[in-house]
Amino acid sequence: MITTTDLTKVYRTRDREVTALDGVDLHVEEGEVFGVVGRSGAGKSSLIRCVNLLERPTSGTVTVDGQDLTALAARSGSGNRAGKELRAARARIGMVFQHFNLLSSRTVLGNVELPLEILGHSGQQRTRKARELLDLVGLADRAGSYPGQLSGGQKQRVGIARALAGDPKVLLSDEATSALDPETTRSVLRLLRDLKEQLGLTVLLITHEMDVVKAVCDSAALMRNGRVTESGTVAELLATPGSELAGELFPVGGEPSAPGRTVVDVTFHGETATEPVISKLSRTYNVDISILGAAMDTVAGKQVGRMRIELPGGFEENVVPIGFLREQGLTVDVAAVADGAAGDAGAPPGERSAEAVAAPAGQAAARAEGGAE
Structure with a gap:
């Protein structure tokens, strides 16, 4: 028009x-x-x-x-x-x-x-x-x-x-x-x-x-x-990783609480907004997860939310949990990795997020199964 x-x-x-x-x-x-x-x-x-x-x-x-x-x-x-x-x-x-x-x-x-x-x-x-x-x-x-x-x-x-x-x-x-x-x-x-x-x-x-x-x-x-x-x-x-507008619509804050931690922004939309995905992740991989911030609202009649969570360990140690979240239909951005974390902690978060996005879903699934066993 x-x-x-x-x-x-x-x-x-x-x-x-x-x-x-x-x-x-x-x-x-x-x-x-x-x-x-x-x-x-x-x-x-x-x-x-x-x-x-x-x-x-x-x-x-x-x-x-x-x-x-x-x-x-x-x-x-x-x-x-x-x-x-x-x-x-x-x-x-x-x-x-x-x-x-x-x-x-x-x-x-x-x-x-x-x-x-x-x-x-x-x-x-x-x-x-x-x-x-x-x-x-x-x-x-x-x-x-x-x-x-x-x-x-x-x-x-x-x-x-x-x-x-x-x-x-x-x-x-x-x-x-x-x-x-x-x-x-x-x-x-x-x-x-x-x-x-x-x-x-x-x-x-x-x-x-x-x-x-x-x-x-x-x-x-x-x-x-x-x-x-x-x-x-x-x-x-x-649903777009790294979207600035999505971040403005649902701002969440929070910094790593200690060295050796990875901070991840998770966007819930559609059916995932009502699923207990974070608790499922914690149970499946026995991961202690801290919630640093959250925002939830209704957009076009549908519930949408963003949550900033902290995972123990560096990015490389959290590839499988991050892959699990993506397989549940969530949008996941790595917001920060605290100094002293393992893996590529020195690389910008956006680069790590892009690398994770590019990883084949099947590979993430296979690693997730191995972690669960």
């Missing part, structure tokens, strides 16, 4: 250039909620404003629902003024802003009617459509109120209703919940998820809150310095 290819945005001032987007490739499937996360300055807001061509990309292409918006912008002529074709394409893309952007002089109903006025709908059509949308977002009884009389969550619901006025196929959300308290954030996210299901929307949202990704997103991408460093479905990311 949304595809960006080699998207670049450079802001130029008199004495310098700032690259906000540096060759961004992104693909959002129809009907999914896709979250883009990253720190301030990562390029998230520039990306979402380029998707609907509120910002003209310096280079690259943006395609929404099979239509190349950058080609439409090129035909609009010079400057930032949009041509008729581009304005028509934008009408099918709703936008929800962080700070609501409501007109204080208009009622709630009047704010929702505004885009319908711009689209040329008659007064009766505008009013009927706006009331339907307010009912959809749970604010039918506040149609005559003014923005100053609403709570933050209510203002954002008005913003969502306004964004839906043009019957969009795509809804863009730029930090829509960052100004809201946690309870209101949850209610707005539930609303977005429900609207996605009811109206068949594709939602692209920008956020710096990992809880938003866990609560509502089907897929996600991590941005850093204007580039997408990771992307995929949330389930794929959680």
